[in-house]
Amino acid sequence: MLKKESNPMEDNKGKKNIFIEDPRYKQCNKEAWMGLGLGIFNLIWWFSWGYGLGSKPVSEYTYIMGFPTWFFMSCIVGSILFSILTVVMINKYFKNMSLEALSEEEIEEYRKEYK
Numbered sequence: 001m002l003k004k005e006s007n008p009m010e011d012n013k014g015k016k017n018i019f020i021e022d023p024r025y026k027q028c029n030k031e032a033w034m035g036l037g038l039g040i041f042n043l044i045w046w047f048s049w050g051y052g053l054g055s056k057p058v059s060e061y062t063y064i065m066g067f068p069t070w071f072f073m074s075c076i077v078g079s080i081l082f083s084i085l086t087v088v089m090i091n092k093y094f095k096n097m098s099l100e101a102l103s104e105e106e107i108e109e110y111r112k113e114y115k
Helices: 024-052 069-093 104-113
Strands: none
Touching: 024 069
16 A cells, blocks of 8 residues: 655645745844854954964063963953953844744734844
């Protein structure tokens, strides 16, 4: 006995399902790329200061507030700078949105509002 293959675009009763992409995905992808970019920029900042200035002999180090410049810039200034950049990025570019499922009417409303 052969089973009838089901069509992924049809439900159990043979009705056609139309896939409507949630418009929030676009915003979520944008936020994810921004977060990834900030993380990569943080890594480049830390690596540049830490290994750029930190590769000199200890006798050639300069100090800021008792810390070697490479440590102060990569760890202390970097932490403060990227914390501030994170807050600015979240407040300016991220949007507060519900995680609940949207109805078709809400999807259309959302598309009009955030185009």
